[in-house]
Amino acid sequence: MTTEMKGLNLKEINKSYGNVKAVDNVSLDIKSGEFFTLLGPSGCGKTTLLRIIAGLELQDSGLVVLDDEDITIQPAIKRQINTVFQSYALFPHLTIFENIAFGLRSRKIADSEVNKRVNKALEMLEIDSMQKRFPHQLSGGQNQRVALARALVNEPKVLLLDEPMSALDAKLRAQVQVELRRLQQRLGQTFILVTHDQDEALVVSDRIAVMKDGEIVQFGTPEQVYDYPKNKFVAEFLGAANLISGTYHDGRLHTDLGVFEIEDTPSWDKGDVAIRPEWIKMSDIKPEINAIKATVKEIIYRGTNFDIWLDPGPLRVRTSSYKKIKIGDEVWLELGAKEMAVLHE
Numbered sequence: 001m002t003t004e005m006k007g008l009n010l011k012e013i014n015k016s017y018g019n020v021k022a023v024d025n026v027s028l029d030i031k032s033g034e035f036f037t038l039l040g041p042s043g044c045g046k047t048t049l050l051r052i053i054a055g056l057e058l059q060d061s062g063l064v065v066l067d068d069e070d071i072t073i074q075p076a077i078k079r080q081i082n083t084v085f086q087s088y089a090l091f092p093h094l095t096i097f098e099n100i101a102f103g104l105r106s107r108k109i110a111d112s113e114v115n116k117r118v119n120k121a122l123e124m125l126e127i128d129s130m131q132k133r134f135p136h137q138l139s140g141g142q143n144q145r146v147a148l149a150r151a152l153v154n155e156p157k158v159l160l161l162d163e164p165m166s167a168l169d170a171k172l173r174a175q176v177q178v179e180l181r182r183l184q185q186r187l188g189q190t191f192i193l194v195t196h197d198q199d200e201a202l203v204v205s206d207r208i209a210v211m212k213d214g215e216i217v218q219f220g221t222p223e224q225v226y227d228y229p230k231n232k233f234v235a236e237f238l239g240a241a242n243l244i245s246g247t248y249h250d251g252r253l254h255t256d257l258g259v260f261e262i263e264d265t266p267s268w269d270k271g272d273v274a275i276r277p278e279w280i281k282m283s284d285i286k287p288e289i290n291a292i293k294a295t296v297k298e299i300i301y302r303g304t305n306f307d308i309w310l311d312p313g314p315l316r317v318r319t320s321s322y323k324k325i326k327i328g329d330e331v332w333l334e335l336g337a338k339e340m341a342v343l344h345e
């Protein structure tokens with residue numbers, strides 16, 4: 001393995017619990033210094049895979065390699081990997097300073113080095129004024145920072161994050177996501193996040209692996225996975241999508257909604273395409289290509305935008321500019337040729 005391959009390499013990882021295949025032949029190369037996210041619904045195997053990386057679960061077969069070193073059977077305590085759990089797992093009887101210092105003290109690190117590392121972490125995460133407080137005296141967001149600091153002072157090569165923001169309210173979660181992304185970029189460390197929150201994955205990640213039934217069904221950059229979903233599951237799980245069935249011949253897609261030009265050539269004669277609601281253009285004038293005349297059936301106000309359901313379809317459009325729309329209006333829709341992603345089941 002060359003130095004370019006430095007990072008975390010998973011090779012054909014399998015894990016079963018009885019007849020349930022939790023992780024099914026997963027191979028991944030996670031680059032050193034990237035923010036990588038395992039995204040999927042409950043029960044898809046993402047947390048099991050994270051625990052295998054951490055050394056908290058032993059896989060049935062496969063290899064875990066970190067920076068060219070095979071750590072497959074290495075115990076968790078010897079791996080240069082730390083985990084921030086969903087519950088934070090802070091010690092209620094210890095101050096914030098001592099919570100962060102706990103791992104260092106258990107490794108018999110000298111007091112001067114402990115003080116140096118803990119103070120640096122407190123300052124970096126902007127919680128230095130809280131070091132004498134106890135966890136119950138802090139907010140959820142502040143405790144989340146303490147849990148991060150406790151993991152980071154150990155200077156791990158890889159930091160694992162197991163749904164660390166799920167307990168936060170929506171506004172704080174959005175704020176912490178951005179902070180976490182900035183922190184990771186500043187440190188240049190490898191972060192691996194497990195989440196079921198699609199928005200969270202899009203905000204923080206360099207690359208995303210979407211999991212279903214123990215398998216990785218698609219991975220790539222947030223743009224690649226969101227813009228070009230490979231199948232119905234990814235299209236519907238990662239944001240909202242309109243799925244349109246049809247047959248492809250004569251260089252065009254023939255559907256019940258009309259005949260459309262599409263940019264990609266499908267490998268199938270009969271199948272589906274997906275288009276995101278925000279990519280459908282709405283106007284009073286008939287578009288030159290891929291036009292549909294539709295009637296507004298329902299409007300949902302979401303503050304920054306409207307979600308609009310129309311017939312035929314049902315089609316869903318997301319718009320912030322079409323302010324005068326009302327139920328019963330007839331409008332023209334344009335489904336862009338390059339915005340329709342061909343799905344492969």
